[in-house]
Amino acid sequence: MNSHPRILIVEDEPIVAADLKVRLDLLGCQVVGSAPSGEKALTLAGQLLPDLVLMDIRLEGAMDGIETAQQVRQRWRLPVVYLTAYADDTTLQRAKVTEPFGYILKPFEDRELKTVIEMALYKHQAEGRLQKSEEKFSKAFQASPTIMTIVSLKDRRYIEVNRAFEQYTGYTRDEVVGQTTSEIELWANPQELEQAFRKLITEGSYRDVEARFRSKNAEPHIARLSAEIIEFGGERCILTVAEDITDRKRTEEELNQHRDHLEEMVKERTAELEAFYRAMIGREERVIELKEEVNRLCAELNRPPAYPPVWRRDTPGGGAPGGPGKV
Incomplete structure (x- = not known):
């Protein structure tokens, strides 16, 4: 296990909370606080910013564990592992919405507790690294003078476009994101779009494909495109880089x-x-x-x-x- 992870316990039964603290101490964890209610948990989470929150799903008071976990995730993006003696489908479906990092069913063994905590911390750290990487990519993406777009491979909807794209096409980001490549009608020849897409699916990428486009004001353009399939935001996407060669042509x-x-x-x-x-x-x-x-x-x-x-x-x-x- 990582060196002394800082853990916040949210459990409304004092005996269970005390037993859990002893177990965590023996596993090398540092229990930074214990909250008997959702309201108290939010206060401590904001003050202590622990590495992980162990959250009982059923809590006394105005907020249950699922509502509390949702607030914790939204405000501080802290990883939450649920503790519960109940595993009915309705409860689990509600819990999934909060993106938990694991579940521990009561009663549990120390080994199970240790494994779930380790996996949750590892997943959280990996997500943190991925988020930083995506933030760096996003900054470079937006700052690039080259026209760039990110489109979902699944439904071919625009996920992101950069400022160079806005200047080139006349469309704003808000007008494009969420729309499909067909709905925007940038491609002057839809057949060229389909040929490029088939080449991408078949080969995984393509380079220096020339295509004709229309800007928002119907001005004709010619661009040289390169594209490849990437992972972005947890899904497979198409990253396309375009060079305007209208003047050159x-x-x-x-x-x-x-x-x-x-x-x-x-x-x-x-x-x-x-x-x-x-x-x-x-x-x-x-x-x-x-x-x-x-x-x-x-x-x-x-x-x-x-x-x-x-x-x-x-x-x-x-x-x-x-x-x-x-x-």
Whole structure:
């Protein structure tokens, strides 16, 4: 057992309370007080803040043990273990609401008492560590500039959203928490939502999934999402992290359009150059034909050629004048 846990006894029978104190002393516990009624128990609990409260369910007075335990849990979050000689279903159902850390049925053995107290203290410490961890997570969650949401895996209702989400979507936390992802209608394409959810269920997480969204004022957005299944508040949830890439995608689209425009201009200019080149080749061929015709006429007149021999580009072996392509 933990070193000398401080325990408050709430028992309206003096003999039982005294016997319980002796047993606890022998187990190494420190009994810091004993209260015969619910009212007295609340006073001592607030003053002493014990590590654990042993509470008899049936107490004399205006408050029974269950009502007293409920006040103790609400005010100070102290762990309560019930002592009772009755275990009927109605009583147990009422007791469950107060989130007790254990039950001890009278009469009980010292070993049973020791085990229940140890388990209750361990559970309380574990819950304390978990609460601190969740508080740290909550602070980081809210302070993060990245869009983040926590959604229940069971019914896909929003449990928590951070301030970045509010700024991004235009929805306040109060408008979103408790609503389902379908009811809020953030996803522009419900099919993308279902595909992402199926991927999450199948693989346990997903990374860098692009999806389209609508803000509260119907402004379109594109986000890159990553999600995984976590434990939060005692239930399985979906933690989603989103990066707004609307501006990036818009810039990429503009660059793509500009590139397409440049490529089209290159095609047009290339076609113009090819047409011009073909026209120039045609003119050159016509000049050659005219020169050849003049030279033939000169030959008929027994005159020397008016032009030096010319060569054609398409003549086999065509090259410099005087070569195989010489005319």
